[in-house]
Amino acid sequence: MTGNTEVVVIGGGYAGVMAANRLTQRDDVTVTLINPRPAFVPRLRLHQLVGGSHDAVVDYREVLADGVRLVVETVTRIDAAGRQVEPARGGTVGYDYLIYxxxxxxxxxxxxxxTEFAHPMATLETARQLRSVLDATPATTPVTVVGGGPTGIETAAELAERGRRVTLVCGGDLGPYLHPRARRTASRRLAGLGLTVLDGPGTKVTAVTRDAVHLDDGREVPSGLTVWTVGFGVPDLAARSGLSTDTVGRVLTDETLTSVDDERIVAAGDSAAPSDLPFRMSAYAAGCLGAHAADTVLARIAGVRPAPVDLSFPAMCVSLGRRAGVFQFAHKDDTAMRLYVGGRAGAKLKELSCNFSVKHLTTEARKPGAHTWPKGDHRKELLRGGRREASATVERAV
Structure with missing residues (x-):
């Protein structure tokens, strides 16, 4: 390919920013990043926004390469045949390659x-709204957090540490990803914060009312404010635009992260499903996948064959308030080891992880191509026949 190449990146999160920065390795590539918000949101901090210890925003000038053009807009449609995207305010933006x-x-x-009585917090807007509701709610009001995954645990701990009366309803195991040893450590810390944990059988939520959460074993948990952290969804932009997606709405790709419909479209992060085997939702995975998506585009521009994605997970960390945490080491197949770090050391490692999730972006902005990540061969085994097992692992982690 000769001449200038136009690449549009939809989404300014960990994956989109990493991809946009990495693309600036070539002077003949023009990169446009389209995002609905004017600031970067480090989503690892949203529970802190709810708790009042962080505002969970970073100026794009800190994380985005100078050569990337930022357009604050929402894309309403992708016209793959015409190689252009349609912003909500009208007009079109053309591309040679698109990173979704x-x-x-x-x-x-x-x-x-x-929907009526529980407050979600998976986005900046809903987290801010929840924070406003908390500020207007008396400190003695019982708060129920639904969801025993990382977001639920971190949010419940953050609020309990600030004196709130919190019940965490897990709907199953507390921290299902954690090794049992680390889970016991987390449970002791939560109890020390005065937080009530309802886990195990019978703790699935069957209904939410204005002043209670109902469980499938018949229990009724008083709740003046209910926080919902269960599950996640992806935008329906890809499906509405006619791209092949999985049942959740993630773009179906091959192992190079290229759309199964169009080699000019590459997907990364939470909204990508390579080989219908999506990676676990995390800032770490999003950054690595964003870098690989950029590498795939750069390979096609150079006329060489893109490499398949290769990514292993070294660890997972969960904060338990501001003064404790669990840093869970993992095998390359993304299963927990017995080895973990808890307490104040765990909290410091968690804080380092949050800081590095942003620092990796700023480093890539200054030196595109610098980001590297650990590799592993477990994905090859999954592709040979472990799809059902892998999907179950991803859902447990989420």
């Missing part, structure tokens, strides 16, 4: 009453 990194957000609850 639209991310994820709140899932529509399927539990009666959850």
């Amino acid at each position: 990194a639209a991310g994820s957000g709140n899932a529509a609850p399927c539990v009666p009453g959850a």
Whole structure:
């Protein structure tokens, strides 16, 4: 390919920013990043926004390469045949290649009453709204957090540490990804914060009302404010634009992250489903996938064959308030080891992880192509026949 190449990146999260920065390795590539917000949102901090210890925004000038053009707009349609996208305010933006990194957000609850009476927090806007509701709610009001995954645990701990009366309803195991040893450590810390944990059988939520959460074993948990952290959803932009997606709405791609419909479209982050085997939702995975998506585009521009994605997960970390955490080491197949770090050291490692999730972006902005990540061969085994097992692992982690 000769002449200038126009690349449009949809989505300014971890994956989109990493991809946009990495693309600036070539002077003959023009990069346009389209995002609905004017600031970068480090989603690892949203529970802190709810708790009041962080505002969860970073100026794009800190994380985006100078050569990337930022357009604050919402894309309403992708015209793959015409190689252009349609912003909500009208007009079109053309591209030679498109990186789809639209991310994820709140899932529509399927539990009666959850939409009306529970507050989601998977986006900046809903987290801010929840924070406003908390500020207007008396400190003695019982708060129920639904969801025993990382977001639920972190949010419940953050609020309990600030003196709120919190019940965490897990709907199963507390922190299902964690090794049992690390889970026991987390449970002790939460108890020390005065937080009530309802986990195990019978703790699935069957209904939410204005002043209670109902469980499938018949229990009724008083709740003056209910926080919903279960599940996640992705934008329907890809499906509405006629691209092949999985049942959730993630773009179906091959192992190079190229859309199964169009080699000019590459997907990354939470809204990508390579080989219908999506990676676990995380800032770490999003950044690595964003970098790989850029590498795929750069390979096609150079006329060489793109490489398949290769990514292993070294760890997962969960904060338990501002003064404790669990840093869970993992095998390359993304299963927990017995080894973990808890307490104040775990909190410091969690804070380092949050800081590095942004620092990796700023480093890539200054030195495109610098980002590297650990590799592994477990994905090859999954592709040979472990799809069902892998899907179950991803859902447990989420």
